[in-house]
Amino acid sequence: MTADILATVTTLALSPAVIFAVLTGVLLGVTVGAVPGISGDMAMALLLPYVFTMDPAPAIGMLMGVYKGGLFGGSVSAILFGVPGTPGAAATILDGFPAKEAGYPNRALHVALYSSVAGDFAGVLVLVFVAAPLAMLALSFGPREFFALYLASIVIIAGLDRGRIAKGLAAAWLGVLLAMVGRDPFSGAERLTFGLPELGSGLGLIPVLIGLFAVSEILLQAARTWRESNSGKTNTIAAADKSLHYLANDHLGWREFRSLWRPVAIGSATGTFIGALPGAGATLAGFLSYGLARRASKHPERFGTGSLEGVAAPEAGNSATACATLIPLFAFGIPGSGSAALIGAAFMMQGISPGPTMIDDNMTIVYAIFVLLLIGGIFNLLTSKLLLPYYSRIAMLQPRYVLPVVLGLAVLGTYATNNVAFDVWVLLAAGLLGVAMRLLGVPIAPLALGFILGPGLERALRQSLILGHNDLAYLVASPAAIAIYAASTAMLILLFRAHSTRP
Amino acid sequence: MKTSFPKSLVAHRKRPDAALGLGLLLISMVGLLHIWFGRWESGPGVGSWLIPLIAYLCMALAAIVILWSPLAEISENDETEPDVRCPVVVAAAWAILLFLTVLNIGLMVGTFAAVLLATWCLTPRDQQAWLPILFTSSLAAVGFWFIFGILAPIIV
Amino acid sequence: MNRVIRSIAFVVLSLPSAAVFAEFPNDRPIRVVTPYGAGGGIDVAARILASIGEEHLGTRVDVVNMPGAGGLTAATFVREAEPDGYTLLISDYTPLVTLPLRESTPYSTDDWLPLVQVTEIAPTFVINASTGYESLADVLQAAKQKPGALAATHGTFMSSSHLPLLRLEQNAGVTFNHVPTSGGGETFQFLLGNIVQLAVTTPATIIGPARSGRVLPVAVATANRISALPDTPTLRESGIDIVMPVWYTIFTTSEVPADRVRLLAERIVTAYASTEAQILAKRAGLEIEPRGLEDTKQNYLQTISTVADTLSGLRE
Numbered sequence: 001m002t003a004d005i006l007a008t009v010t011t012l013a014l015s016p017a018v019i020f021a022v023l024t025g026v027l028l029g030v031t032v033g034a035v036p037g038i039s040g041d042m043a044m045a046l047l048l049p050y051v052f053t054m055d056p057a058p059a060i061g062m063l064m065g066v067y068k069g070g071l072f073g074g075s076v077s078a079i080l081f082g083v084p085g086t087p088g089a090a091a092t093i094l095d096g097f098p099a100k101e102a103g104y105p106n107r108a109l110h111v112a113l114y115s116s117v118a119g120d121f122a123g124v125l126v127l128v129f130v131a132a133p134l135a136m137l138a139l140s141f142g143p144r145e146f147f148a149l150y151l152a153s154i155v156i157i158a159g160l161d162r163g164r165i166a167k168g169l170a171a172a173w174l175g176v177l178l179a180m181v182g183r184d185p186f187s188g189a190e191r192l193t194f195g196l197p198e199l200g201s202g203l204g205l206i207p208v209l210i211g212l213f214a215v216s217e218i219l220l221q222a223a224r225t226w227r228e229s230n231s232g233k234t235n236t237i238a239a240a241d242k243s244l245h246y247l248a249n250d251h252l253g254w255r256e257f258r259s260l261w262r263p264v265a266i267g268s269a270t271g272t273f274i275g276a277l278p279g280a281g282a283t284l285a286g287f288l289s290y291g292l293a294r295r296a297s298k299h300p301e302r303f304g305t306g307s308l309e310g311v312a313a314p315e316a317g318n319s320a321t322a323c324a325t326l327i328p329l330f331a332f333g334i335p336g337s338g339s340a341a342l343i344g345a346a347f348m349m350q351g352i353s354p355g356p357t358m359i360d361d362n363m364t365i366v367y368a369i370f371v372l373l374l375i376g377g378i379f380n381l382l383t384s385k386l387l388l389p390y391y392s393r394i395a396m397l398q399p400r401y402v403l404p405v406v407l408g409l410a411v412l413g414t415y416a417t418n419n420v421a422f423d424v425w426v427l428l429a430a431g432l433l434g435v436a437m438r439l440l441g442v443p444i445a446p447l448a449l450g451f452i453l454g455p456g457l458e459r460a461l462r463q464s465l466i467l468g469h470n471d472l473a474y475l476v477a478s479p480a481a482i483a484i485y486a487a488s489t490a491m492l493i494l495l496f497r498a499h500s501t502r503p
Numbered sequence: 504m505k506t507s508f509p510k511s512l513v514a515h516r517k518r519p520d521a522a523l524g525l526g527l528l529l530i531s532m533v534g535l536l537h538i539w540f541g542r543w544e545s546g547p548g549v550g551s552w553l554i555p556l557i558a559y560l561c562m563a564l565a566a567i568v569i570l571w572s573p574l575a576e577i578s579e580n581d582e583t584e585p586d587v588r589c590p591v592v593v594a595a596a597w598a599i600l601l602f603l604t605v606l607n608i609g610l611m612v613g614t615f616a617a618v619l620l621a622t623w624c625l626t627p628r629d630q631q632a633w634l635p636i637l638f639t640s641s642l643a644a645v646g647f648w649f650i651f652g653i654l655a656p657i658i659v
Numbered sequence: 660m661n662r663v664i665r666s667i668a669f670v671v672l673s674l675p676s677a678a679v680f681a682e683f684p685n686d687r688p689i690r691v692v693t694p695y696g697a698g699g700g701i702d703v704a705a706r707i708l709a710s711i712g713e714e715h716l717g718t719r720v721d722v723v724n725m726p727g728a729g730g731l732t733a734a735t736f737v738r739e740a741e742p743d744g745y746t747l748l749i750s751d752y753t754p755l756v757t758l759p760l761r762e763s764t765p766y767s768t769d770d771w772l773p774l775v776q777v778t779e780i781a782p783t784f785v786i787n788a789s790t791g792y793e794s795l796a797d798v799l800q801a802a803k804q805k806p807g808a809l810a811a812t813h814g815t816f817m818s819s820s821h822l823p824l825l826r827l828e829q830n831a832g833v834t835f836n837h838v839p840t841s842g843g844g845e846t847f848q849f850l851l852g853n854i855v856q857l858a859v860t861t862p863a864t865i866i867g868p869a870r871s872g873r874v875l876p877v878a879v880a881t882a883n884r885i886s887a888l889p890d891t892p893t894l895r896e897s898g899i900d901i902v903m904p905v906w907y908t909i910f911t912t913s914e915v916p917a918d919r920v921r922l923l924a925e926r927i928v929t930a931y932a933s934t935e936a937q938i939l940a941k942r943a944g945l946e947i948e949p950r951g952l953e954d955t956k957q958n959y960l961q962t963i964s965t966v967a968d969t970l971s972g973l974r975e
Binding site for chain 2: 050165166167169170173174176177180184186187188189191192215218219220222223224225226227228229230231399400401403404405407408409410411412413415416421424428431432435439440441442454457458461462463465466470
Binding site: 139140141142143183184185186187188197198200201351353355356357358361418420455456459463466467469 | 696699724726727728729731810815816817836837838839840841842844845847848849851852854855
């Protein structure tokens, strides 16, 4: 980077508007993460219609702030109440909640915070140093290499949850199918529109993403709350003991945290690797880090009873995925997770198309974003440290107040994007589909990713067929494509094995 | 911290995977028939029916695996999970109601009324009190006015 | 009592006619509808007018994005709006010329009255500098020898980047293997990787790489050379008579009264020619050169005839 690029980047990244956006994002993220029922992903989806009106740097800064904040916020609820505020914090409960029961929630919370930040920094560093070279590699890719990449992504995404491969694959291909609705970009013909002119441009990205990730969850929560209220049971968390019992010496010393370097390192490494894979998410990273840290630990028997190592590892793991998940997005244009998909959508709304040329074309903004990611991590550390005592109160917000407001935000926010009423119907349909999927045990992420990758998959396949004059051998006649197929098969096998060692 | 529910409210989980598998199979079959008999254009790169075809085939394959293979998830018969199907539809209907009232009556009025209704329905009978509900509904109305009237205005 | 009522009635009834006699445009805002989503070149051009329009036009100018159906939604909306000059459409030629000529639409090319052409973009033919070809003639010769063997990219089907390629094939009697791409980024990538040998794109997409020598623009499909690529000959100079520029023009419907049309055209031209508009345009990377009623209409009619020729050539 030349000196004046560095100067432009710094002024851009450190401008007050941008800093404010990141700070707001982090605060929002931790708050949202702490309240069970709303997750960081949901908040990001809901913010999309507004972020659109901002410039790219503060927009992405805010979204990433929300995401990172959310990853830590979920742990607050996990440790204090045994309920993960975000799915990524699920593994933190294993030792976090027992730690609180044993009387040292404060130490556990601080361990969680510092490990989160450490994992986060690891993720940013890997992103910064790996994304650009990978993008350069991807620049030499042609349609058949991209087809291999997209196909491999879809299969890996679906195959990750070992017990639900078939369901995952069905969801992924259903997502691809949904992406086919509308006009075929190659021939201009209308497909699968069933005579509805509103479907002529296809299903909107925003209504589908918000519907699947946010609305489905909210509808389920609302339904459960209603059942609970009718059966006379009170909200479990609010009824929980409002006073937190601290042991007299419940403070985290620097020495003690330093002794946790090994689980933090394991978590960071695992999280970065898992995060970079398409389809793998914070939850998997958390559990995998936990399992690996336990195996490498000198006191594995303490895991499950409140061991701080058991809090550090999953926290570092799930936070490392935050930036790592952006790697395939920046390098190939492939979002590896729901959150990356949301960031990708935000980029597209700003007129930046994620893909191998993105870094080259938008160097200033991309590097400014790297700086912002670091700043976001620092803000997370500072604000969360200050506000930890208050976050526990937030977790006690009653769902019956929160849920209608969030659902209203989803509906009106979606409408605000294009002022087209049809978008709202798509939103609700996607929400109901999401509910059905959750109830039937079908994973949601593959569908979202199939929907996003569908157009690219089709384009790559048909371009390859055009260039190869309909010769199927053309598709695999490239060393890079073969390498991708081989690598993804190997990865699938590895992940299969790793699953069997999960607790 | 799980609560238990009377049997009448518990979803009857009789082999839900069978329903899922059959449903998927049905969709794939209908889709494949549509490709066979429907008006599809061929064009550059074989045609617009190529990926839909692949998608339907993969879904059919997955459906068969779900119906017959032990690889499919064994449904956790969670006795404590309430039957949420009906309330989910009601909640979705509420969202439609909110949208239509905001569009036809007004942003603040619509929000206030809808949030009031929802919060009241979700409050357990023994905890119903008007003041907090009225307060939060007004707060929501003002908040939405700020977000959707000033920050990112919607056409009403 | 009767007299009081009658005089009040007289005052009240004369109010609407008072409004009619007020200057056009009065307090109602002027809406400029865009057929594509926010963020593209057309949207930016519209927003520039919106930010400086009030002082030149006398009333607020609002941008309304109505993406959908390849521009059909927006065009239909403006077509069906009151022909009072308050609803304008800013668009390229795909929804207004290509679409009605290919499919049945609720409007025809006669229904539109072009007001001001805001900018003109040249479809640029580009090759990879390291493949040994040095001019368009080289590429065409190679294509003649091996029909369908050389690959060329373009944007969306039948878009303003596809039609010039088709016209070139008709004119020069060659066939390329057409590879549709998702846009400038992918086009550029395939060109560099020598996956395709020819690309049709916009100057803005390749100006950087052209300067660094990685790609070579070999022709532009405009009447004259463009300032951004001064060394690139026009197709006409290379012996191929094709002029198919992409314009962004502000339209209204043909039933709007002539005096309002003239007023709007004059003031919009002044607005776009102003220094603030030029500064905003530069910042957004857009070159804005407003043209008045007559020139704009000429370009519109010429585009209609060129596109019609191209399409009928395809049907043979």
